[in-house]
Amino acid sequence: MNTTEMLQPPPAMTSRLDGELMEVSMGPQHPSTHGVFRMNVALDGEMVVKLKPVFGYLHRNHEKIGENTSYLGSMPYTDRLDYFCSMTNNWAYALSVEKLAGIEVPERAEYLRVILAELTRLQNHASLLGFLLSDMGAWGTPLMYAFREREKILDLFESLSGSRMMCDYMRFGGCRVDAGPDWMERAKKIVDLFPKFLDEFEKLILSNEIVIMRTQEVGKLSAELAINAGMTGPMLRACGVNYDIRKVDGYGFYPRFKFRVPLGEHGDCYDRLMMRALEMHESVGILKQAMEQIPAGPVMNPKVKIRAFRPPVGEAYGRIEGPKGELGFYLISDGGTNPYRYRVRPPSFINLTVLEDLCLGHTVADVMVILGSVDIVLGEVDR
Amino acid sequence: MTMESLEQIKTRVEAAVPGAKIDIIPNPGPAQQSSLLIDNEHAAAVAKFLRDDSALRLDFCSNATGVDWLDRTVKKTVKVKKIVDGEEKEIDETTEEFFPGYLEAVYHLYSMTHKHGPVIIRMRTADRAENARLPSLTPVYRSAEFQEREIFDLYGVRFDGHPDLRRILMWDEFVDYPMRKDYREPDDYEYEPTPHDDVLEKAKMHYSARPQLDGAENITAQS
Numbered sequence: 012m013n014t015t016e017m018l019q020p021p022p023a024m025t026s027r028l029d030g031e032l033m034e035v036s037m038g039p040q041h042p043s044t045h046g047v048f049r050m051n052v053a054l055d056g057e058m059v060v061k062l063k064p065v066f067g068y069l070h071r072n073h074e075k076i077g078e079n080t081s082y083l084g085s086m087p088y089t090d091r092l093d094y095f096c097s098m099t100n101n102w103a104y105a106l107s108v109e110k111l112a113g114i115e116v117p118e119r120a121e122y123l124r125v126i127l128a129e130l131t132r133l134q135n136h137a138s139l140l141g142f143l144l145s146d147m148g149a150w151g152t153p154l155m156y157a158f159r160e161r162e163k164i165l166d167l168f169e170s171l172s173g174s175r176m177m178c179d180y181m182r183f184g185g186c187r188v189d190a191g192p193d194w195m196e197r198a199k200k201i202v203d204l205f206p207k208f209l210d211e212f213e214k215l216i217l218s219n220e221i222v223i224m225r226t227q228e229v230g231k232l233s234a235e236l237a238i239n240a241g242m243t244g245p246m247l248r249a250c251g252v253n254y255d256i257r258k259v260d261g262y263g264f265y266p267r268f269k270f271r272v273p274l275g276e277h278g279d280c281y282d283r284l285m286m287r288a289l290e291m292h293e294s295v296g297i298l299k300q301a302m303e304q305i306p307a308g309p310v311m312n313p314k315v316k317i318r319a320f321r322p323p324v325g326e327a328y329g330r331i332e333g334p335k336g337e338l339g340f341y342l343i344s345d346g347g348t349n350p351y352r353y354r355v356r357p358p359s360f361i362n363l364t365v366l367e368d369l370c371l372g373h374t375v376a377d378v379m380v381i382l383g384s385v386d387i388v389l390g391e392v393d394r
Numbered sequence: 395m396t397m398e399s400l401e402q403i404k405t406r407v408e409a410a411v412p413g414a415k416i417d418i419i420p421n422p423g424p425a426q427q428s429s430l431l432i433d434n435e436h437a438a439a440v441a442k443f444l445r446d447d448s449a450l451r452l453d454f455c456s457n458a459t460g461v462d463w464l465d466r467t468v469k470k471t472v473k474v475k476k477i478v479d480g481e482e483k484e485i486d487e488t489t490e491e492f493f494p495g496y497l498e499a500v501y502h503l504y505s506m507t508h509k510h511g512p513v514i515i516r517m518r519t520a521d522r523a524e525n526a527r528l529p530s531l532t533p534v535y536r537s538a539e540f541q542e543r544e545i546f547d548l549y550g551v552r553f554d555g556h557p558d559l560r561r562i563l564m565w566d567e568f569v570d571y572p573m574r575k576d577y578r579e580p581d582d583y584e585y586e587p588t589p590h591d592d593v594l595e596k597a598k599m600h601y602s603a604r605p606q607l608d609g610a611e612n613i614t615a616q617s
Contacts, residue, residue, distance in 0.1 A: 066562050066563055067562065067563040067564060067565065070563040070564065072548075072563075072572055072573070074548075074573065075572060075573055110424070110425045111423055111424070111425055112423075112424065113423075113424030113425075236536070238453050238454055238506050239453065239535060239536045239537065240536040240537050240539075241454060241455055241456060241535070241536070241537020241538075242537075243456075252506060254454075254506045254509070259509045322423070323422070323423050323424065324422050324423060325421050325422050325423015325424065325425060326421055326423060326425065326427065327423060327424075327425035327427060328425075328427060328457065328502050328512060328514070330456070337456060339456065339457055339502075341457055341459060341500070341502070343461065344423065351461075352459075352461050354457070354459045356456060356457040356459075356502075360540065361537055361540065361541065363540070364536060364537060364539055364540050365536075393563060394563070
């Protein structure tokens with residue numbers, strides 16, 4: 012077989028030897044489900060003919076707990092939603108409360124938020140690529156390469172906020188502590204070295220023949236379905252839909268930075284994988300600009316009373332472009348110290364809406380690749 | 395690109411969907427995200443109009459969620475002049491007004507084509523009874539599929555026309571709706587393989603007959 016033949020998708024399987032379907036319950040205790048996620052799959056031979064996801068193994072009713080806690084009290088709990096990206100979770104929540112109460116944020120704090128959110132994006136995408144390769148059978152080594160980079164960024168988070176993953180760093184009206192000049196120096200070094208890792212990683216995996224055969228033409232998603240089913244983030248842009256909330260809403264100081272929005276063409280697993288790699292390049296660009304432009308000044312709005320915080324009556328929906336997609340918080344205030352309604356719009360939960368559509372007609376082994384390319388974290392899916 | 399105001403949307407929708415009744419619910423907060431209250435009968439048609447109208451093109455339903463509003467009584471004290479014993483006096487008169495509670499479904503719509511939004515639409519149930527009903531918007535917006543299941547699961551709103559309305563986060567045997575404001579946590583019952591006596595009574599309270607399985611039983615061989 013020559014290379015062009017190998018790159019062709021396998022012919023559709025028409026094996027139905029005894030006409031019987033086999034039901035398989037994949038998960039919840041399965042390393043490739045990225046947590047405790049279950050799929051009830053009906054198989055015809057090796058082909059998926061039906062797939063029903065089963066949620067709730069990690070459900071703790073985050074929203075109810077949020078309604079019984081003060082506004083500030085929910086901030087550390089948002090870390091536990093998508094525990095890979097606590098910084099962006101903090102930002103989305105802080106942004107919504109700021110909208111709800113009409114709070115201004117100092118300039119330096121906005122820059123710090125952009126820097127931390129982009130660092131989060133780097134480490135989320137890097138580890139996702141590692142996980143995806145693990146799912147495809149490249150067990151261990153690529154994941155360790157990705158985790159080596161992630162570790163550096165987590166060290167940065169730790170020295171700034173005191174915690175590697177549960178950062179609890181942002182507050183409505185700014186950030187908790189300022190980043191010193193030595194922290195900025197370290198961050199700059201890490202960001203400068205990141206493209207080296209990216210180039211190496213891309214050379215190793217993105218042109219790898221096995222990766223291409225496992226991901227191209229697998230789990231194709233059309234742009235129409237992606238929009239209608241509410242896909243966001245790299246999932247959506249892999250289908251060629253130009254919708255990045257950093258550009259559309261222009262929250263934070265994103266309009267001040269020059270960056271491009273990578274777009275896919277085919278909407279298959281390879282495009283989704285590629286999307287992450289390209290977004291990391293853009294994030295490095297944003298980080299370099301932000302670290303150059305960041306002004307001195309306070310990081311917290313002194314007018315905000317964080318304790319006994321009572322926003323005026325009303326409601327607000329704030330959203331940001333998280334690494335996994337649109338992360339939104341919908342808050343209703345009745346004038347009290349607790350939100351009357353506290354709702355999280357979880358991107359990885361809604362991105363799973365099309366999982367069945369993506370998997371139909373593919374083999375069991377492809378289901379793991381497709382699920383991996385959706386990029387879910389069960390802390391956020393089940394809440 | 396700026397979007398037309400909610401008043402303009404309201405008049406256009408009411409002209410396009412005959413019989414539709416739309417109220418604007420103001421938002422007093424600084425966010426100023428006011429919303430449209432849609433009558434349940436025409437909700438699907440209105441949503442379809444919002445999605446397909448060339449000027450609006452609200453093709454992306456970002457967020458769908460429920461809100462529980464309890465019954466409430468508002469006390470108002472008014473000073474009234476009355477003649478008591480032939481003398482005019484000012485007397486405080488208290489009136490109580492009763493507002494029945496309801497469950498609400500809120501949808502945040504954006505446009506990916508024109509990159510504007512949000513337009514927030516709401517629907518309200520008649521009451522907070524066990525079988526409160528609302529029309530499903532899943533046929534219009536596929537992204538509401540899991541989110542409406544979640545509203546059903548946590549608030550107990552039944553969505554007419556939803557293709558697959560089952561509990562999603564809680565387990566199937568669960569009986570109450572945990573996000574309702576008057577939800578009380580059950581006692582600290584723990585599963586026991588052979589319950590007896592009072593433990594059996596407790597177990598019966600917790601586990602009714604399995605109403606639905608998780609979808610696996612629907613999977614059948616195709617001819």
